Amino acid sequence: QSIAYWPDTQGHRQRALSRILQGQDPILKNPENYGIEPVSARGLYALEAMLFDPAFNAYGPNDPGCTLIRAASRDLAAQAAVLRDAWKPGFAEVLKTAGSAENTRFLDATEARQALFTALLVSLQFDINERLGLPMGSFDKPRPLRAEGRLSNRAQRNLELSLQGQQALAFALIPAKGDAVAMREDFERVLWMVQKLYDPDFAGVDDPGKRFKLEALQTALVLLRTAVNEELSAALGVTMGLNALDGD
Secondary structure: OOOOOOOOOOOHHHHHHHHHHOOOOHHOOOHHHHHHHHHHHHHHHHHHHHHOOOOOOOOOOOOOHHHHHHHHHHHHHHHHHHHHHHHHHHHHHHHHOOOOOOOOHHHHHHHHHHHHHHHHHHHHHHHHHHHHHHHHOOOOOOHHHHOOOOOOOOOOHHHHHHHHHHHHHHHHHOOOOOOOOOHHHHHHHHHHHHHHOOOOOOHHOOOOOHHHHHHHHHHHHHHHHHEEEEEEHHOOOOOOOOOOHHHO
């Protein structure tokens, strides 16, 4: 959440940034401590607001807004470094040594495969429910303002990059070249559909013609996730583990 606090349906980000910029919060006097700020004022979408939201981006080189941008950027870079260092050579090595005597996290290779398989399915579900589902809302009540990266026109691009990452992980997990044929085809179809949207901020949820394409894409994503679940589960000999999106 401190990297990607979204959606902000209650307006926490606007209030937090306004408080800092109006001098009601002394953090800009000690920007190295920016990590103590609430998640609404940190991460990618706080930076997006400061760069693209007309309510915040009219600042000059020596204004508080510029200081805030630098502080939030350093904070985000520090978080990225912590995750990078924890992954490699940390958790990545734990995955690769599954089943060894000293590995107490994964007792055999099947458990490691299940962790990656579950992460893939959860990521696909996030795209279905959040990246597409949130702005789509319902036909009678679309919610275009809830699109991820709306201010910077990143909604479509973020979904495309997410799917490319999922495709790379899924293909890396396939044990044999001839396995998971339907999954391979579904990934290609879904990526083609995303690239043909021409709706960078998903504002099309409010337009019947464009909404049809988004609904078709969401349906294709559901079918893709089903194919991944069925074909990879059989090929890997695993089932889905705990799903964090369900509150586990």
